[in-house]
Amino acid sequence: MKYQMSIFLSILIFLTACQTNEVASSNNLAYAVAWKKTAAEYRALYYQGFNIARQRVEEFVNSSINEVGKPLAIISDLDDTLILSDPYWSYLIKHDLEFFDDSVWDEWVASDQATPSPGALEFLNFCEENNISVFYVTNRNQGDNTREYLVNTLNRLDFPSVDDDHLFVLQESSNKELIQNRIKDDYEVIVMLGDNLNDFSREYYVSDIGERYSLVENKSEKYGSDFILFPNPTDGHWIRAIFGESEPAPTIDNKMLMREATSSSAWRD
Ligand SMILES: [Mg+2]
Incomplete structure (x- = not known):
């Protein structure tokens, strides 16, 4: 009886360990989502970004940098x-x-x-108080209701300038450059804010990891000046560089591809 009980307990411990291992290691997204949900560092990076953006705005407001004489503006992703x-x-x-x-x-x-990112509302209000136009450019696409959903959310959050002149919803394309250039024709754009390189320039819309590295290195001085980049470990075109598409299908092959991408160049077998 004692022997049988011992076998039973061993099997139970083994099964529990297997189940724990499976749960603990099974989801691609776990670390990235844990970071978004729990890391104070994640929130601090938003404050850091908006603090730098605000300093840039103050520089323009308090000096004669804007020699062109156009009205001042910022362009942001959502x-x-x-x-x-x-x-x-x-x-x-x-x-x-x-x-x-x-x-x-x-x-x-x-x-x-949706909730405002840490420091976002304060930064937007600071822009408004200093007569800096705020333009929102997004690629959201929920069909016919896209704009309505977005306007509801931005109004609920008390974001400024939620109107047809300042909110651009590009449902059919991820290319933001056309509208960004139109804004730049009429405004001196102080900073652009985004979590994806494509939020700053279409030249970043490439799908090779090394090429993305090179493009960032070529214009490294723009980060923290013209471009303010926020952290996003869960989605974006960096995913496209791994899988060939920004929203890969939930297949075993793609899960293997993720494992390959993250385990290549391991320091030893
Ligand atoms: Mg974004």
Whole structure:
């Protein structure tokens, strides 16, 4: 009897260990989402970005840098720059989803629960108080309701200048450059804010990891001056550089590809 009990306990411990290992190691997104949800460093990087952006605005307001005489403006992306959607990512983990899920995202957007990123509202209000025009350029696409959902959220969050002249929703294309250039024709753009290199220039829209590295190195002086970059460990065109698409399908092959990308150049076998 004692022997049988011992075998039973061993099997139980083994099964529990297997289950724990499986849960602990199974989801691609776990570390990235944990960082978004719990790291004070994540929040600090937003404050850091908006502090630098504010300093840039103050430099322009207090000096004669703007020799062209155009009105001053800033251009910003929205998701993961001015607004955050951490509960969406938590939902994916909770339901064992390992890749960006378009249908869940659309439901999340419709639920209107996004929050301002740390320091975003203060920075936008500072711009408004100093007569700096704020332009929002986003690639959100939830069909016919895209604009309505977004306007509802931005109004709920008390963001300034939520109107047709300042909010540009590019549903059909990720290319923001056309509208950004139109804004630059009429305004002196002090800074651009984003969480994706494509938020700053279309030249970054390449799908090779090394090429993306080179492009950043070539204009490294622009980061923290013309471009203010915010952290996003869960999605963006860096994902496209790994998988060939920004929203890869949840397949075993893609999971293997992720493992390959993260384990290559390991210091030893
Ligand atoms: Mg974004």
